[in-house]
Structures are given as C-alpha cells and as structure tokens.
Amino acid sequence: MATAGANKRIAKELNEITREPPSGMKVRLVDESNVHKWEIIMDGPASSPYEGGHFKLLLTLPIEYPFKPPILSFQTKIYHPNVSNDDKGSMCLGMLRSDEWKPPNKILAVLNMARNLLVEPNAEDAIETSIAEQYRGDRKAFEKTAKEWTKKYANAK
C-alpha cells in the first residue's frame, strides 16, 4: 500500500519539477532506475555571496517518504551557517525536520526553502554556530569567506 502510493506521489512530483523546474535549478535523478535519489544543481542567487556559483545538492527520499521528510545535502562545499561544514554538507531545519514535516509538504517547497536560505541564512537555527556568530557580528568577513569558498569550490568565475 505505502510503497505503491509513495511511488505514485514521487513520480508526480518528479514529473512536475522536471516539466517546470524552479528558477535557477536543474533537477534530475542520479540513477534513472531509482526515484529516491535526486541530484540538483542550484545556482547561487544573485546579490548573495554565492552568486556565480553552481552548487550540487543531493536529495534523498527515505523509504517512509512522504511520511518522513527528504534528506538534503550539499555536495559542493559551501560557507553557510545552516549547512554542516563536513563531508556530509547536511541541511536540517524547518520542514526538513521530522517534527515539522507534514506528509502533504512537497519537494518543490524544500528546494525553494534551500534557495531562500542562500539568500538569507537563518542564524537563529544554525548548525555551524561560529559561522552564524560571524554572520551576525561581522557580516563583511562572513561574505568575504563565503565568496572565496564559492570561487574555490563552486566554480564561480
């Protein structure tokens, strides 16, 4: 019951997103035979320190999806208070948390939230507290490092 239902739902979401991709994003399956792993290329939003960068994200749908939230991780290193500065690059806030996620929530909303966080980081709910500290206290220094990292890791010109 669940798997069949989930597949129908996932197929529908994938269909909608590929037909009409959200602005500044390219979405495809990592492997055509597995609908649970999505690859997203997200462009750094204009007038953010990530501008010009291309960030690769991996979106994994747990088998319990949509009863459990998707798992989102940055494959490209990024200097951001809400993205863990480790080999996982995980982002876990808002609707990505299982106590806030509701089954009708959509992947599209998750991707839009991630993009909005690049425009405006959420320093109150940070995973990297020292980056959040800098973001609040010394915005210039934060932007400088974020730009450098974007250039270095996200192929910005």
Add this chain to the structure above:
Amino acid sequence: MFSGYTQLSIRILTSLPLPCSPSVPLVATVNLPTPPPYTRQPTETGLTPCLYCQPSRQNRCLAHPATTTCNQQRERLPVLVILRRDLGLPPVSTTLPRRSSRKRKPSSDHSASTGVNPPPRKKVDVSGAQRLKKAALPATPTTLGSTAMDSDDEFSGHSSMEGFEEDAFDSDMSDELVSDMEVDADAGFDSQDKIIKPGRKAYEVDYRVYSPAEIRAYQNDQINDVSRILEQPPEATAILLRHARWSKERLIESYMDNQEQVLEESGLGEDSAGPPRFQQIKGFVCEICCEDEEGMDTFAMKCGHRFCANCYKQYLAQKVKDEGEAAHIKCPGDGCNRIVDSKSVDLLVSTDLKDRYQTLLIRTYVDDKENLKWCPAPNCEYAIDCGVKPRELATVVPTVRCKCSHDWCFGCTLNDHQPAPCRLVRKWLKKCEDDSETANWISAHTKECPKCQSTIEKNGGCNHMTCRKCRHEFCWMCMGHWQEHGNSWYNCNRYEEKSGSEARDAQAKSRQSLERYLHYYNRYANHEQSARLDKDIYLKTEKKMTQLQSSSGMSWIEVQFLEGASQALQQCRQTLKWTYAFAYYLARNNQTEIFEDNQKDLEMAVENLSEMFEKPADQLKDLKGDMMDKTSYCNKRRIILLEVTAERLKQGESHRSDFGTSEANSRAGAWEFNTDLSA
C-alpha cells in the same frame, strides 16, 4: 560518572603518600599476570566481639541471640530492644525456637515483572492528616518509609521463618502489632529512646509507588471528572487537560473565561461532537499519496484536512511507533496544529499500537506532573508519587524505594545518596569527574604491605588485610595497624588536619587540599568498590550454600541470612560512601565530630560483617547467629546515622533563604558547610 576503576593509570607515588600513612609507596597496576601472593586471612577466632560491650564469648549482650546477658550494657537494654523493633526485627529470643505464625508476603511480590500489581504492603500507619495532604491518587495503601524498612522487612521475614519468636519482652503484643512502629512506640519505650522516634523518621519522606495501570486509572478518573464539568467528550477533555499540564483548576477557570480561546490553543478548534468515522467522497484525491480511486475510505477531523484512510493510518502509526509521540500528534494537514484525539487514534491504529499509544500517553502524564517520576531503573515501569518540591532539596533527601527494589533519590533520580543532599552530590560528582585523573591511582586495586612491601591485591570487601608472608595485619584504607582499628583509637575515617606552619606554604597548601580531597575520595571509592566485592562474594557463597544444603541439612530458607547480610552490606556501604562526600564539604566543628563518630561506628560494624562474610562456606553455618546480629546492628547504626544527619539538615529550613554556610545555621544546629552549595 567517572570511569575510575577500569582505566587505572600506572604511577609510583613517592611524593604524595596517603593521608594517614606517612610514607607508603603505592603501586597501581592494571592486571597482575599471576595471582597475587597475598590474600586476606580470616581472623583466628572467627568471631568478632560485640561492638557495644566487647564481651567474652560466655557473656554476650542482647544483640546476640545465642546468649542471654550483657553486664556492661544492662542499662541500655530497653533502647536496644526498641531499636530492634524499629528495624522490624523480632526481639532476641531467649527461649527455644518454635515455628512462627507470622505471615509474610512471598518475595516474588517484590518483582515488577509479575503482570499483576499487588498494592504495596502497608508498612507504617500514617495519620489521617498526613494521608489527606497527599494528592488524591487512587485508593492504594500508602507505602511509607524507605530503604531501611524494606530490607528490614526481609530480615524479619527470614528471621521469623527461622523460628525466632517474641520473648517475654513483648509477649503482650500480637504479631500484627510488632510490624507497626507506632504501636511499638506506644508500648512505653519511647521516653527512653531519644534517637529513634516512632512513625516517620527524619530521613524518610512520604511517597507512593504506582503501576502503569494505577496511573492510567487515576488519569482516566481525572479526565471523566473534568469532562462532566466542561461538558466536553472525554477525548477532548484529555487533550485540554494535557494542554493545561493537568492543572484541573487552571483549565476549568480559563475554560469558563474564554472557551473558544482555550479550545483553539489546545488544538481542538471548534467544539468536537459526534464520533469520528470514515467517509467516501466523490472525486477525492489524496494529497499525500495522490490516489484518486473511487469509493476509497477517507478521514478528517473537525479541521477538515482530509486524507485517504491508508495515509492517515500510516501517518499515525509512524508517529506512535517510530517517533514515540502520543499526546501531541498534530493533524497531518500542512500547517494545522490540531491535536489528533484518542478516539480518532482508536479508529485509525492497529491494536498493538493502541497499547503503545496508551503507554505513551501515561508517560507524558507522568512527565507533566511534578509530583510523579518514573523509576529510573532499566525496564522498570513503576512511577513514584512524592510531594517533595525542588526548593526543599536543600533540607531533605527524598529517598524512595520502588517496587522493583531500586533505591533512588526523587530529587535528582540518581541512586540512593543519603545522607548527602542533591546539590552536594552534584557538586561532589562534578569534582570527582574533574579530578578523576588524579583520583584514578588511589582507587587502584593493589597496594604494598606496609611492612614487607610485597604486592597485595584486594579481593574482598573487607578492609582487614593480613599479609600472608609477614603476617602483618593492616587496614587497607589507611595502611595503619589493624589492631588500632579494633578499639577506641580507630581513626581511619577522620582526616587529621595538618598543622598551621605547613599551611603557610602555598605549595603545601595546595598539596594539603588535594590530600584532603583524596582522603575522602579514597574512602568514598573504597566503599563503592567494596560493595561490589561483597556482592561478588555473596554470589559465590550462595552457590556454595546451595551445594552445602544437602550435606549440612540446612534448608534454602535457612541460608537466607546471607542474603540479609549481603543487602545490609550493600546498603550500608552505599550510605557510608556518601557520608564521605558529605564530610568533605562539612565545616569543621563539634557537629562534625558527632557525624564522624556515627560514621565510624557504622564503618566498624560494616567491616566486621564484611569480614565474617568472607569466611569459607563451611564456617558460615556456625557464624549464622553472629552474622544475623551484626546484620541487624549494621542496619541500626545506619538508621541512627541517617536520622541524626537528616534531623540536622532539616534545621537549615527555617534559618536560611538558601543553601550554604551561615553562622545562623550553626547556631540553629543545622549543618555548616565549607562551601556554597547553592552554586
């Protein structure tokens, strides 16, 4: 906590000797490759004299059942009798044993795993006023008194089975009365007994043990009461009560004030009436699974967020099963905060999950109530109701015993830490953790004979060591001569403050403070370790006794005195352990010495019992009477120590706004601490 015992660091200490032995080098090793050359030897007599009178073997006091009189202590006899009674022990028999008619509950009643939960046995009668003060939980008899009571129960249990009977002292009392302490006190001994009072002791608190079924019943009663008042169905009332953290008065008041707002805030929205049910809706597409099949069951609560029944079920199953939620499951609708009520859950989840849902609801009920706490023992499902408030913890150590027989502190849920108050315990544990590196070596398992320097491993709980090579007898703790411990010079528990000239030197001062700490830590850790060793020995002995039963003709029941002794050792060592943490923080004055005297008495009794306990199994049969005496004596000393300490702790109540040191405290007879324990 600190993992001191396993990670022993190897260090040879030449510059930092133990406090009470001036220059004994200590070697700490992790594991000796061969068995140590020396182990403890039994004392030659195999008998330890009575601590009250040190009598000869022909002339023993009433604490010893085998003989009749104690010349030295005759004037104290009534007190001793009361103490035995207060302990729940039958008075010493001077007549031939006969079969006891006293009924005792079988020990299996103690087990929490039995599906049925018999109401706790009434131990002490509570006055009507006290009973009324208690939260009106369901009609379960009061479980009063704490640790000591229960273990004594066991002692008296096996004693009576062994045929001890009331003698002339109490032939006028019926069997039932003997177990009732109030009656004991009324029997006219109380005027002679200044330390032990009838009824609740100073270190005891009122509490009750509840099974999950009892809590559920009480919760449901409360829900039904409020349901009638608010004219809301019970499911909705349950949500309202949970939202109000089970404050009935607050809920009713605010509900009468602004019904709509209360309903909205607790996630009920508008009035919920009519039983929840499935519906089939034409042209419905489920927003979760995207199914649009005709005739599909759908479900929605009053908020109208409708999903197919399968999705709703799976959503709830996941919340209950995987996320352990119950009281706060929200409607699956995007952004909807409405709480899924229990009737809807009933309709939507499978039977096995319903049980888990109910369990989780009870869990939140207990978590929500300040006077209820779960027993922290692993897999224990009982909760304890105790009225002691967090602000009272400076003057009360609310120690409770669960039906699973775990003794714990209701204030901080740590293991029984009487007589030390919670904040002192927290401070001490923090200190031990911080200093564990330094403290590690001191808790090492091996030391060297102070006379011939051979390595000795401690292999039992007793501190009386005899070097097998040079026959030197010494104390494991202070490395001093054992002979000095047997009489009034016994000084092992007391830290002698160093002279002032030495203190002037800053380095010496810091060394001294470390030595002082180590003095107390060493003894604290030693009792913790010894309790474990005592238990090991008990387990080994128990095996031997089982084998011995056929040859010696002793029944299983008859060897139970070992269990009593083992429990007394565990419990007394637990108390002794914490007396050292307590003493560490005590400011030095006259009271400290009284405390240390009590500590010393208990410690001597415990070490005596521990020593007997280590005798070979074939000697234990003959030691039975002595061991039972010593067991009851240990328990008695423990009660006296706890009583005196708790009494004085309570004195702090009216004389200070907060916990700490003040002259007023000491004038009022309250404990004076050398540190601010409110930090």
